[in-house]
Amino acid sequence: MSEIKKTALITGASRGIGYATAIEFLKHGYNVAIIDIFEDRDKVKNELKEYGNVNYVVYDLRKTEGIEDAVKEAIKPFGRLDALVNNASSGAHDYLLGISIERWDSYMDLALKSMFFVSQAASKMMIDCDSKGAIVSLSSLRADRADGTHMLYSVAKAGIAAMTRELAFSLGRYGIRVNAVMPGYVRTEMTEHYITETPGFIDQLYSLQALEKVLDAKDMAKLIYFLASDENTSVTAQCIKADAGIGTVELPAKKAEHA
Numbered sequence: 618m619s620e621i622k623k624t625a626l627i628t629g630a631s632r633g634i635g636y637a638t639a640i641e642f643l644k645h646g647y648n649v650a651i652i653d654i655f656e657d658r659d660k661v662k663n664e665l666k667e668y669g670n671v672n673y674v675v676y677d678l679r680k681t682e683g684i685e686d687a688v689k690e691a692i693k694p695f696g697r698l699d700a701l702v703n704n705a706s707s708g709a710h711d712y713l714l715g716i717s718i719e720r721w722d723s724y725m726d727l728a729l730k731s732m733f734f735v736s737q738a739a740s741k742m743m744i745d746c747d748s749k750g751a752i753v754s755l756s757s758l759r760a761d762r763a764d765g766t767h768m769l770y771s772v773a774k775a776g777i778a779a780m781t782r783e784l785a786f787s788l789g790r791y792g793i794r795v796n797a798v799m800p801g802y803v804r805t806e807m808t809e810h811y812i813t814e815t816p817g818f819i820d821q822l823y824s825l826q827a828l829e830k831v832l833d834a835k836d837m838a839k840l841i842y843f844l845a846s847d848e849n850t851s852v853t854a855q856c857i858k859a860d861a862g863i864g865t866v867e868l869p870a871k872k873a874e875h876a
Contacts, residue, residue: 629705633805637834643668650691678731688738700845701739703754709770728773749792751845765873785854794853801860827862
């Protein structure tokens with residue numbers, strides 16, 4: 618009897634942490650299904666195909682009414698689902714008094730609402746195939762820190778942390794583990810500008826971290842894979858800081874210059 622080939626679904630995997638995570642799963646023999654808004658499907662598939670089987674669905678996850686169909690389409694070639702990585706999101710630098718209803722809805726539709734409904738759809742499929750799988754979502758250290766400059770981002774990431782715990786207790790009876798990763802500074806295409814445009818950024822970072830290392834997407838991918846894999850037999854309902862130690866440091870109080 619041949620061994621069942623497992624499948625991971627990763628949202629927002631055309632670049633950054635999601636892309637590195639796709640490679641990590643492929644290297645461990647998984648099929649990888651991707652849902653991403655960026656229409657560079659052929660480019661990404663061609664880059665990843667040397668590692669294994671990939672299916673890429675272009676979909677805007679802010680359109681929640683079609684999420685379940687998008688998830689079904691993404692995993693259709695593989696026939697099962699064993700792991701979900703909720704990665705699709707975006708950065709946001711917002712102040713309280715400048716946030717409109719439209720801005721709130723647009724950001725939360727992607728950064729929080731879509732993660733819930735992707736998780737819901739994925740959960741149904743994991744239960745149906747009795748995969749006893751795993752869900753890993755990307756939160757942030759800002760889930761439990763505040764300075765008034767990242768209102769929407771922080772609220773969404775705190776929501777992901779709460780959702781992770783609730784999902785874990787809802788799905789544990791099916792053997793499904795649910796965790797979140799809370800990165801510190803991670804060097805990606807989106808965050809490279811902090812290094813290139815801020816004099817002394819790395820020295821300042823090292824003064825706050827326990828490890829004198831600039832974390833990258835591969836570091837996050839390895840942790841995400843472990844949490845989703847069969848190697849993790851006991852960790853669930855946890856929000857795990859992957860931050861080189863910066864999350865343990867009491868940072869100086871700093872407030873936004875305005876509301």
